[in-house]
Amino acid sequence: MFSKLHFLLIPFLVIATGVDSVKGQNAPGGDVHVVTREDGRAFVYHGQTIPLSHGFNVYRSVDGQDWQKLTESPRFPATDGYEFQKRLGALYPRVREMVRRDDPQAVFLRLHNSSDIGLITSFAIPEVAESVGRLFIDEEAPVGDTVYYRFEIVDDLERPTGEQIEGRAELQPVVPPPPSELAVANDADEVALTWNYLPSGTEEAKNVIRFQIYYREEGRGNLQRANDEFIARTSGDTEFQYNFRVPELGKTYTFTIHAVDFTGRMSEPSDGVNIRISENRPPAIVRNVKVQATDDYHSHITWPVSTELDLAGYHLYRARGDQESYTRLTRELLPALETAYLDTTVEPGNQYRYSVTAVDTAGNEGPRSNPGHLLITDYRVPDPVKTFEAEFNEGAVQLSWSHGAVPGNLRTYFVMRRQTHPRSGESFSQVNKKQLSDTTLLDNGVGGERFVEGAVYQYGISVISSNGNASDTVYAELQIPDLTPPESPTFAEAEMEEGRRVGLRWNASSSTDVNRYRVYRSLESRADTLLAELPRGKRYFRDEEVDFGNTYLYSVTAVDSMDNESIDAPVDTLHARRLQPPVPARNLQAMEMEEGVQLRWEQSTDEQVVGYRIYKSSLATGIYETIGETAGNTVEWVDQDGSAGTWYKVFPVDRSGREARTAKPTQAVQNNSR
Structure with a gap:
């Protein structure tokens, strides 16, 4: 990814470079960074903030020998913004824009402290570093030796404060290598330059902090700066980009780029790129076509x-x-x-x-x-087909037709089919899945395998011309012969309902041409009496005319539209009887009379009760024995062998011989009126 940074974006530079990229790189013994030049000068930086009104003396020790004082008198940086502005001179406007402050005092205070912007700007512009007290230039540095530098901090009376900043460095000049792979492109007068540079950890390029671009118009000797702003070298990036505008179009320019280190020293220029900058910006897009x-x-x-x-x-x-x-x-x-x-x-x-x-x-x-x-819509419509015929033969339907005028070319015939009886929906299905130009078609049925016997099918055909227009649809209809009886229901059952009638249920036949069902009943071995004929949607029947105590045999058959009848769907043999036993007798009275014990009870309202059974026992909770029966319309009975103290129960009995489940025991008493 290209990094496009200039000094208006310098506050964000530290995110990419980190303070360590400009602090202590050559100072294993302290917080000092030294850059040596070929002319014998050493630029000695530190990253500390010197209190206002304080200064420093600088000492040097070669290979661990005695310290030599390099400053005749302490060096004092600017103490306020106005002095700082005066020291920078023509550089001040650039620095002011770099830190985005207007007031000189605000600019100075922002650069004086050890903030990211203060350190980066100090290392990028030596004049700023000198003005805020972070740089000393050793004019007679012992190039090639290992030296120690010491900053001794002094107060406004030139007295040492006891604070020192030290560091060690190998005074070896490192000439920054030039950028490589410079490429230039333009969009009208806006020129985009891209280039590569060595990674920030590379030894020979470790002191490079920014880039400077120059260009020259063909035929003229003077170089011009392309960038007044600061183009930062960002840590971790090796590809860079910068855009600017040339003064005139239609000219040929040569572009070069230099790497610049902490001392302001520039590398050799990169390989130059010659390019003619012409108007190559195309017109804007045309809209609203x-x-x-x-x-x-x-x-x-x-x-x-x-x-x-x-x-x-x-x-x-x-x-x-x-x-x-x-x-x-x-x-x-x-x-x-x-x-x-x-x-x-x-x-x-x-x-x-x-x-x-x-x-x-x-x-x-x-x-x-x-x-x-x-x-481009073509409204011409082809004529419909003529003599459209459908004929069933050996399990398939043969379709044939002839056509009239077709404007343009014939694209295809569109043949469709639907089952109208019994109806299986309103929509048609397409018969020909591919393009069709013949005037005959053999239809093998649904899925290419079958037709429903007895069903009525309707066919339609329309002509499709090459422009996509369709003719009116012509229809033909035929019924498939029905020779096979339908499938019978696979499930049928009969059960007593409410103790007085039989309910029959069955599932639907799997045959699609079934239009009704027949229900049969008999007392013999085969159900042969037709009870009802019901439409296909009704699969329930109630037999209200049953006699309790009889055993019935039921069956159900399916009938199609051609009156073909399926085999019987037999139902299990049903013994007609009520589901619940009679209600117990009420208000039983037992009294000893001259002729024996006379029993009386309340008449049952259950129409199925046909009689009563009488039981007696010597104990209320003892074993009761049957002693007699009466008809359903009789509510009294005399036990000639009975006597007072005997216990009795009366059970109603229905048509099927079922008696009530319980009966209340009643003890015979003496007749005190005798």
Whole structure:
């Protein structure tokens, strides 16, 4: 990724470089960074903040020998913003923009402290470092030796404060290598330069902090600076970019770029790049292209006039709806004020896309406009087919027809089918899955395998011309012969309901041509009495006329539209009886009379009760024995062998012989009226 930083963005530089990139790189013994030049000067930096009004003396020790004082008197940095502005002179406006402060005092205080911007700016511009007390230049440095430098901090009376900053360095000049792979491109007068540089950890390039770009107009000797702002070298990046504008178009320029280290020393220039900077910016895109069809099937294309000042004209492009690439229709440019075009080469029934480009006087062609779409609709309709016939033969339907006039070319016939009886939906299914141009078609049925016997099918056919228009649909209908009886229901059951009738249920036949069901009943070995004939949607029947105590046999059959009847779906033999036993007898009374014990009870209201059984026991909880029975309309009985103290129970009995489940025991008492 390219890094595009200039000094207006310098507050963010520390994110990429880190303070360590400008602090202590050559100072294993302290917080000092030394850059040695070939002329014998050593630029000695430190990263500390010296209190206002304080200064420093500088000492040097070669190979661990005695310290030598290098300053005759202490060096004092600027003490306020106005002195700082005066010291920088012509550099001050650039520095002020770099830190984005207007007031000189604010600029000074921002650079004086050890903030990221203060350190970076100090190491990038030596004059700033000297003005804030972070740089001493050793004019007679012992190049090639190992030396120690010491900053001794003094107060405003030149007295040592006891604070010192020390560091060790090898005084070896390192000439920064030039940038490489410089490339130049332009968009009109805006020039974009890209280049590569060594990684920040590379020994020979470790002191490089920024880049300087120069350019020269062909035929002129003077170099011009392309960047007044600060182009930072960001840590971790090896690819860089910078954009600026050249003063004139139509000129050939040579561009070079230099690497600059902490001392302001520049590398050798990169390889130069010669390029002619001309107007290569194409016109803006043309918008709002509109297309309409004329009555005689032509395309009329219009668009608004381009506002480009150097406009030369337009080109027009066309593509069919089924094609991706465009073809240019115009050999010569259309005039700048001619914003309409009539395309007479289109064909009805096709869709087209049109796009317009603007071209300037330099020959630059702008991007194609958004396409204008047009469908040249062909309203001609083919005639419907004639003599459409359908015939069933050996398990398949043979379709045949003849056709009339078809404007244009025949694309296909569209054959469809649906089952109308029994109805299986309103929609048609397409019979021919592929393009069809023959006038006959053999239909093998649903899924190519079957037709439903007895079902009625309706066929339709329409003619599709090459323009996509369809004729009216012609229909033919036939019924498939039904020879096979339908499948019988696979499940049928009968059960007593409410103790007085039989309910029958069954599932639907799997045959689709079934239109009704028949229900049979018999007391014999086969159900042969027709009870009911029900429509196909009703699969429930109630037999209200059953006699309790009888055993019945039921069966159900399915019947199709051709009156073919399935085999029986037999139901289990049913013994007609009520589900619940009778209700116990109520208000039983037992009294000893001359003829024995007379029993009386309340008449049952259950119409199924046909009699009563009488039981007696010597104990209320003892074993009761049957002693008699009565008819259903009799509510009294005399036990001739009974006596007072005997216990009795009376159980109602229904038609099926079931008696009540319980009965209340009653003890016979004496008749005190005797």
